[in-house]
Amino acid sequence: MKKIAVYPGSFDPITNGHIDIAERASRVFDKLIVAVAKNPRKKPLFSIEERLQMIREALSHNKKITVESFDGLLVDFLKEKGVDVVIRGLRAVSDFDYEFQMDSLNRKLNPNIETFFMMTSESYFYISSQIVKEIASFGGSVKGLVPENVMKMLENKFKSTMEKK
Numbered sequence: 001m002k003k004i005a006v007y008p009g010s011f012d013p014i015t016n017g018h019i020d021i022a023e024r025a026s027r028v029f030d031k032l033i034v035a036v037a038k039n040p041r042k043k044p045l046f047s048i049e050e051r052l053q054m055i056r057e058a059l060s061h062n063k064k065i066t067v068e069s070f071d072g073l074l075v076d077f078l079k080e081k082g083v084d085v086v087i088r089g090l091r092a093v094s095d096f097d098y099e100f101q102m103d104s105l106n107r108k109l110n111p112n113i114e115t116f117f118m119m120t121s122e123s124y125f126y127i128s129s130q131i132v133k134e135i136a137s138f139g140g141s142v143k144g145l146v147p148e149n150v151m152k153m154l155e156n157k158f159k160s161t162m163e164k165k
């Protein structure tokens with residue numbers, strides 16, 4: 001039987017930290033589904049289509065990885081896919097409370113679900129989508145923090161918002 005895992009997130013946008021986790025998880029599992037939450041409540045900077053496109057481009061070389069979007073509860077997406085393993089990346093201790101809450105909630109909703117946590121590689125410890133957006137919004141360079149295609153998308157996004165001002 002194939003071992004499949006789901007790596008969920010907002011990925012607004014995907015960073016090199018996320019790429020590192022996805023690549024490493026794909027070595028452990030036969031297939032990895034990167035599941036992009038539509039999350040309209042979080043008011044993402046990038047539309048779901050943009051986020052899917054950026055991730056697909058950045059991970060297209062890895063044939064074990066597929067990228068899909070989901071709306072609603074993660075447990076429902078997992079059920080639809082017949083998957084019960086979730087992957088999440090952990091950076092600092094500050095991630096712990098939120099991850100603990102999510103894991104507990106998901107297991108309350110479906111006790112068969114197991115979340116596997118992977119430590120982010122040292123070089124990506126300080127990267128978050130939030131910080132990347134902040135740097136880019138002030139015109140700073142995000143080289144090395146996100147894939148090249150994401151860098152271009154960020155530049156375009158903030159160029160067009162600045163032009164509107």
Ligand code: PNS
Pocket residue numbers: 008009010011037039072073074075101102105106
């Ligand atoms: O990258 P993020 O924003 O930390 O990812 C969080 C995400 C999308 C995995 C989480 O918010 C989620 O699973 N959302 C779907 C709704 C859901 O299932 N909520 C209950 C568990 S918190």
